[in-house]
Amino acid sequence: MNIPYTVDERPDTGLTNGKLGIWLFLASEVMLFGALFSTYIILRVGAPEWPHGELNIWLGAINTIILISSSVTMVMAWASLKMNDWGKHRLFLISTFLLAALFLVNKYFEYSAHFATGELPSHSTFLAIYYTLTGLHGLHILGGMIVMAYLLGPGAKMWKENSDQFANRIEATGLYWHFVDLVWIFLFPVLYLL
Amino acid sequence: MDKTGIHPGGRPAHVDVRGHDEPHHEELGWWRKYVFSTDHKVIGIQYAITGLLFLLFGFTLMMIMRWQLAYPGRPIPLIGQWLGQDRAPMGIMLPEFYNQLGAMHGTIMVFMGVVPLAVGGFGNFVMPLQIGAPDMAFPKINMASYWAYVLGGVTMITSFFLRGGAAQSGWTSYPPLATLPIANGQTMWLLGMIFLITSSLLGSINFIVTIVQLRAKGLSYMRLPFFVWAQFVTSFLLLLAFPPLEAAGVLQLMDRLAGTSFFMPSGLVLSGRPIPVSGNGNPLLWQHLFWFLAHPEVYVLILPAMGIVAEIIANNTRKPLWGYKAMVYSVTTLGFLSFIVWAHHMFMTGMGTTMSAFFQTTTMIISIPSVVILTSLLLSLWGASIRFTTPMLFALAFLPMFGIGGLTGLPLGLAPSDIHLHDTYYVIGHFHYVVAPGTIFALFAGIYHWFPKATGKKMNEVLGAIHFWGSFICINIVFMPMFIQGLAGMNRRMYDGGALYTHNAGLPIKLNLVIGIAAWSLGLFQIPFIVNFFGSLKWGKAVDRNPWEATTLEWSAPSPPGHGNFLTEPIVYRGPYEYSVPGAAKDFSAQFEPEKAQA
Numbered sequence: 001m002n003i004p005y006t007v008d009e010r011p012d013t014g015l016t017n018g019k020l021g022i023w024l025f026l027a028s029e030v031m032l033f034g035a036l037f038s039t040y041i042i043l044r045v046g047a048p049e050w051p052h053g054e055l056n057i058w059l060g061a062i063n064t065i066i067l068i069s070s071s072v073t074m075v076m077a078w079a080s081l082k083m084n085d086w087g088k089h090r091l092f093l094i095s096t097f098l099l100a101a102l103f104l105v106n107k108y109f110e111y112s113a114h115f116a117t118g119e120l121p122s123h124s125t126f127l128a129i130y131y132t133l134t135g136l137h138g139l140h141i142l143g144g145m146i147v148m149a150y151l152l153g154p155g156a157k158m159w160k161e162n163s164d165q166f167a168n169r170i171e172a173t174g175l176y177w178h179f180v181d182l183v184w185i186f187l188f189p190v191l192y193l194l
Numbered sequence: 195m196d197k198t199g200i201h202p203g204g205r206p207a208h209v210d211v212r213g214h215d216e217p218h219h220e221e222l223g224w225w226r227k228y229v230f231s232t233d234h235k236v237i238g239i240q241y242a243i244t245g246l247l248f249l250l251f252g253f254t255l256m257m258i259m260r261w262q263l264a265y266p267g268r269p270i271p272l273i274g275q276w277l278g279q280d281r282a283p284m285g286i287m288l289p290e291f292y293n294q295l296g297a298m299h300g301t302i303m304v305f306m307g308v309v310p311l312a313v314g315g316f317g318n319f320v321m322p323l324q325i326g327a328p329d330m331a332f333p334k335i336n337m338a339s340y341w342a343y344v345l346g347g348v349t350m351i352t353s354f355f356l357r358g359g360a361a362q363s364g365w366t367s368y369p370p371l372a373t374l375p376i377a378n379g380q381t382m383w384l385l386g387m388i389f390l391i392t393s394s395l396l397g398s399i400n401f402i403v404t405i406v407q408l409r410a411k412g413l414s415y416m417r418l419p420f421f422v423w424a425q426f427v428t429s430f431l432l433l434l435a436f437p438p439l440e441a442a443g444v445l446q447l448m449d450r451l452a453g454t455s456f457f458m459p460s461g462l463v464l465s466g467r468p469i470p471v472s473g474n475g476n477p478l479l480w481q482h483l484f485w486f487l488a489h490p491e492v493y494v495l496i497l498p499a500m501g502i503v504a505e506i507i508a509n510n511t512r513k514p515l516w517g518y519k520a521m522v523y524s525v526t527t528l529g530f531l532s533f534i535v536w537a538h539h540m541f542m543t544g545m546g547t548t549m550s551a552f553f554q555t556t557t558m559i560i561s562i563p564s565v566v567i568l569t570s571l572l573l574s575l576w577g578a579s580i581r582f583t584t585p586m587l588f589a590l591a592f593l594p595m596f597g598i599g600g601l602t603g604l605p606l607g608l609a610p611s612d613i614h615l616h617d618t619y620y621v622i623g624h625f626h627y628v629v630a631p632g633t634i635f636a637l638f639a640g641i642y643h644w645f646p647k648a649t650g651k652k653m654n655e656v657l658g659a660i661h662f663w664g665s666f667i668c669i670n671i672v673f674m675p676m677f678i679q680g681l682a683g684m685n686r687r688m689y690d691g692g693a694l695y696t697h698n699a700g701l702p703i704k705l706n707l708v709i710g711i712a713a714w715s716l717g718l719f720q721i722p723f724i725v726n727f728f729g730s731l732k733w734g735k736a737v738d739r740n741p742w743e744a745t746t747l748e749w750s751a752p753s754p755p756g757h758g759n760f761l762t763e764p765i766v767y768r769g770p771y772e773y774s775v776p777g778a779a780k781d782f783s784a785q786f787e788p789e790k791a792q793a
Binding site for chain 1: 328329331332333395398399400402403406407408433434435436437438440441442444445448452453454455456471472473474475476479483486757758
């Protein structure tokens, strides 16, 4: 028994199952982060005062650049697959993975600097929403890294057996990765700058 | 849009031709076949049985609560001595335990009973068969969503055995009460909810992709059975409404574990001492996030039930559904509108008259598509020679029961009358009429209707009739008096039924005894169903593919269908409910029969 349209597109919808699935998943993610951003707005509007300048803008800016670059390398990883260049694909996917790791390392330094001064989530509502939003976003980065590690490791052998489906998987991973990147592009100004 | 849905370029990937009715064996071991299966039918049955067990468990909790309400302070018979010192010393229920039962009854019935049975069970088993798919689009994710549900269920159940017991802040878990340190089970409740939400999200993605991508040749959207439409809209509700509750759950977990105060306002005092929180939180925010899920959740509970009832009514009236298109447009409208009515649960919170005016307007508007669907189903009965089978009895009962539930909701949707009725037994009567004799009756109808497809055996009609009439009478005696109590002003969630509260003097508290007796009798009337369910597996009359002479695609597969479902690729030639077509040889023209066979 084969499930249809796992690799080929269904003609009347123009979609593979996986692509529709990842878009629906992203729709639910929009609702998840949408609810958290709404929470941020409501808490901030209702707060008597809102702290400014508690976060390290430079580290945040560097992390923004890192994530945007990782989105670019992610696209390149997919594009080089489409051009049948396996070597370049590996190079770009590994770069994406390393950039993601670098993002988390930076985040670790940010968090530990706060912890060192006793600025825990219970310190203020601002820090509470900061830790919740960036923590959840960090978990999404981690999830993306796990998927990439799989596609670099045991998942990579699918390229030989079913190159189209492997390219589809990289594309779906890319869509997810761009979304995670996009969330950060909202998080950075909202938490660090405003 | 492609009128027929036939796509010449499509790979005939469903083709899985086997010349015999035997299920195709891919030599899987027992564990992979029955426990960690990826077959949508096995997963559907797993969901259904787990859901039924949770329904029975949640119902049992309620029967224990009803003892306390009928006979406040008297030792619980039979099981009282087993409940333990911190729940019911000497068999007499403690208020804390009553609160645990109340919170967990709601949580279990909604999130672990009805939804898994209606969506996970019926959706998984029936929907792929009705659209002619070999399986769900993502079989492994389907298995993962079932096991996430089981994990969530186990987490919830184990919370009863922890120190301090299960969650006791109602199924709505309003802070600050739910965030206070005394409510230990609340953390488990939140973790359990996160598993259940994950399960629903995975399931809903799978359902939508399956319906969009795996429809058989010729099955255009307007030829989909109404049940599939109901599942389609339900999946969108689950997909988009659950994430905000997940967010809220994470925030409440942070409040409980990391000491934040998202939902904790400044200046709270508990037992004369200020609560040490950083403050500035907003307890109303939880209610908004919670009801943003929980109102669409009401439609998650009711839409699959409407779908089941529509299938059964068309089949047993031997007529097309009256106004199929209007029903489809109504169900999609319901889906959209259900996202903008949530704050009608919050008229008492002081959120302001502008908000109340907006939400009571949308609430009145959303009643229109519900009434369109119910009226269409009612008019479908007109002039039919009805077959009064057991599934049809339950489906027919659904119509007035859901009608009562819906109409009694109108006074709750208007802020001025809601202020009187809020938090009384009237509310309990209202939503139970929607969910218990409404949805759960529809689910029973579905079990009797599709049991032959799932097992190849028919359930017993006599036991079915006993089950139906007993349940129908008892359940009305349970819920009808609640309207009287509620209108008189009796508050809900009081562990002794209000006997000790002076403001309840003169209220119809004695009705609690009537309700209690009816509830326990309702429990007894489920025994014929359990006997029937298991007995029919062994002694039931064996049936062929289409015992009900129905028209939709699932009846073209063997009973029970093998792995991959269909023996030949299903092709759809017509709409879903072509019963009693003038000039046709039989009184049903199935979707899978070519025109020539009809001549």
